[in-house]
Amino acid sequence: MKRRNLLVTLAGLPATSSWCTSGGRDLANPYAEVGWDTWECLHSMSHQHQGQTDASRDGFLEMGYRHLAFSNYYPSAPTYPLPADYLAKHPDVIAAPNAEHHSFTDAGLHFNALGSLLATGYGSSVSAKECAISPIVHRFEKLEVFNTERPWLGVYRLDVRLSASEGKPTARLTVEGANECGFREGFSDKGPIHDRELPPGNHTLYLRTTAASIETKLEFDTSALSVTQYRLMQGANRPWRDVFREALDKLLHPNGGGLTLNHPTGKLADYEPMLDFDPRVLGIEVWNQLTSGFGSSRGFYDHSGEPNLHFYQLWDDILRTGRRCWGFFVKDHNTFGRGRNVLLVPKLEGLPASEREATALRAYRQGAFFGSVASLAASENAEVVSPYDRSDFRFSRIVVQNDKLQVAVSGNDPAKRPKVQIRFVTDQGIAGIVDGAEAEFPLKRDASGRLVAQFVRIEAFAYPNTHLRGEPLTAEKLRAMTVHDISLIHDQKALRGPAFASTDPALRTPTPIVDMIFSQPLRRV
Incomplete structure (x- = not known):
């Protein structure tokens, strides 16, 4: 030079x-142990939804991914193992368990558990066809009944989104089989929901079950209101430390993988105790396509204040404290956006699947990877x-x-x-x-x-x-x-x-x- x-x-x-x-x-x-002349690049994902169909997986292979660690939620369950016939068709594909965990009682946090078999939550949505007819009468089934020994299992979140072209019409909601509860007040019972008026907008009601199914009825004037979302969801419903601990206890490979703190819109003080909790809490997302790229402190899709560099600046703020913090680069829900992690690994050809998985997850644990925010191919x-x-x-x-x-x-x-x-x-x-x-x-x-x-x-x-x-x-x-x-x-x-x-x-x-x-x-x- x-x-x-x-x-x-x-x-x-x-x-x-x-x-x-x-x-x-x-x-x-x-990178001290990387063999730069012989090791290969393995394109990977730490926070990527989709991957539950062959067509979806094929799309990621077309983009050059070979390490598939999908992180879906509702429920937050690993998309793992991949179907045997798919792996037989694509022998070079490496899979790993992962899921995005959320809804903590003491923090507004999402985290991914790379390499962990932990599964939390529940999810069921009412179809658009059902939502077009009033009243919507829908039963959500296979639920856990609330009990004081494991209360987080019996608490669910009902999301209703109503849209009106004009005026302030209201819908009426009745729920049988559950009472409303205070999510951050120890799931305190707030009583039944009967003919609850809901104006246009987004509504979230936390419910504690009294039965293994919930019967809901939503009445509305179809000429004045449309229902664009109607679903029952469940997250972790516990303090973040409890869920961190369980996720780490369920790592598939003890020397690989760990936790990533997703779209960190908060302040440095919010993440310091999480990074200090365990060395297997690996770091934060520095690029997330859905949160204004290098980061907005104002949340998803908010690009009103530019430049958006909150995550990027937070990364260096964390490093200035002397903490080890790996930086992750992800698309999140945006399948065709930008952001990926490129693992540096020894030659994998000929190794059994379990050892290839372990090798990829060790690269994450050791920080032997780099982030890529590449150009996008476009036609004329x-x-x-x-x-x-x-x-x-x-x-x-x-x-x-x-x-x-x-x-x-x-x-x-x-x-x-x-x-x-x-x-x-x-x-x-x-x-x-x-x-x-x-x-x-x-x-x-x-x-x-x-x-x-x-x-x-x-x-x-x-x-x-x-x-x-x-x-x-x-x-x-x-x-x-x-x-x-x-x-x-x-x-x-x-x-x-x-x-x-x-x-x-x-x-x-x-x-x-x-x-x-x-x-x-x-x-x-």
């Missing part, structure tokens, strides 16, 4: 001593098309030698994304930028020999020569952009196609043309 290509700003980091007396033992490097007609966000852009070397962090990237598309930029991020912010596929970063020490940077992580971008249909995209322009800005670099707006469907269109446009990868942090210890 030519010295003129290296721009390191270092933000006032002082000179340091040699590494020779420490041998690197004071830097926790999740602005339609997002196959293979969607699949990319071969990768870290091909992250090695520490003689107090130098050596990084190399490869796999960028030479025609569409010929230019590469590497950034080094520390507790002081962006501490170095290199325009090229190889870079070095000095790990400086203070007078006592202690590493100055509390952590270092690496970001790399593969990008085209132009954007906005012909405007030059220079290295200098890219240097001035945040990762949020870079994630929006585009040539066209998505007008149609699978990636445009199902949620707020503003989160689907513009169609990105830059591949972005993010390492896990190397930490001072």
